Amino acid sequence: MNPWICRRGLRSPVVEVPADARFTLVEMRMGRNRVVGLEGNVKLLPDGGSALYREVSKAPAQAVKVRLVPYYAWDNRGQGG
Numbered sequence: 350m351n352p353w354i355c356r357r358g359l360r361s362p363v364v365e366v367p368a369d370a371r372f373t374l375v376e377m378r379m380g381r382n383r384v385v386g387l388e389g390n391v392k393l394l395p396d397g398g399s400a401l402y403r404e405v406s407k408a409p410a411q412a413v414k415v416r417l418v419p420y421y422a423w424d425n426r427g428q429g430g
Contacts, residue, residue, distance in 0.1 A: 363393075363396075364391045364413075365392040367391070367392065370389055371389055372389035373387065373388050373389065374386075374387065377416075379418070382422065384418070386416055386419060387417040388415070388416050389415060392410035392411065393410060393413045394406070395408040395410070
């Protein structure tokens, strides 16, 4: 199963952003608009299920590259005008 998706919709992954993380500005297209986001590396922590509170896992975190998109650019309300 994809760690980002669950049956009922999008699931928030648990990530750790290292204090020395470096992010790069990246220009991208979202539909007809150009936006600037960030790309960098974070650590994806092991899936602890859907419980709000859970024990910390001893399993190692996985390094993953992420692209952060500004909230206003998500366009989750359908096609804009």
